[in-house]
Amino acid sequence: MPGESIYWAGMPNPTVIFHSDDWTAIPFSLIWTGFFVFWEAQALGFWGKTSRPGGTDVFMALWGIPFLVVGNYMVWGRFLVDAWLKRRTYYAVTNRRVLVLQEGWKMKMKTSTTFLEAIPTIEREGTGRGTLWFGPKYPVVAAKGRKTRNLSRFSIGDVTVFADIGDVDTVYRLIMDLREKEGRGSISRPGLTYASPD
DSSP states (O other), X not given: OTTOOEEEEEOOOOSOOOOTTHHHHHHHHHHHHHHHHHHHHHHTTSSSOOSSTTSOOHHXXXXXXXXXXXXXXXXXXXXXXXXXXXXXXXXXXXXSEEEEEEEOGGGOEEEEEEEGGGOOOEEEEOSSXXXXXXXXXXXXXXXXXXXXXXXXXXXXXXXXXXXXXXXXXXXXXXXXXHHHHHHHTOXXXXXXXXXXXX
16 A cells, blocks of 8 residues: 555464464364264174164265364364464554455455554454454354454454464554554554564
8 A cells, every 4th residue: 555564564473382272172172072982883783783684874984074074173183274364364464554454265365454553452362373353352252242253363363363473562652652653643654574484
């Protein structure tokens, strides 16, 4: 935009990082998947009784497959999806806004942007390496009618998020300073700096 300058640019840390959500997601996903492994084993006649003389209950086996697929995604598949998205996600802070650019399938681009003065609140998670939420951090699971978010922090949604960035405190302070200067209309234009993933 005219008069806009980039103050910081970076990418998510490419390693597997566990977040606060995982304290509940991992145990739940293990219990869920374990239950449907036993479900499938019983439906296929490996133990227990089945409703079919041949030892296999086809309907029950087919019924359990979607739940087993969801369970496997929650246990390990989501980490593969996040790793794929991390290599295609870029962050930037300008004197006017925060931006997320993400390359999707077939080079389709997704963007998320929030003007500095329009950020209602900034929620920070972590100190050295962490996540910044430029808006409310909605829960993954909530009561009916309440707003929720995707389990993946790299899914482009209503709230702009810088996930798994290095030196999150420095980026947080930079944005707070820019918000203050934007309000006074006195931002100078620095050279572009890039943050390398930790």
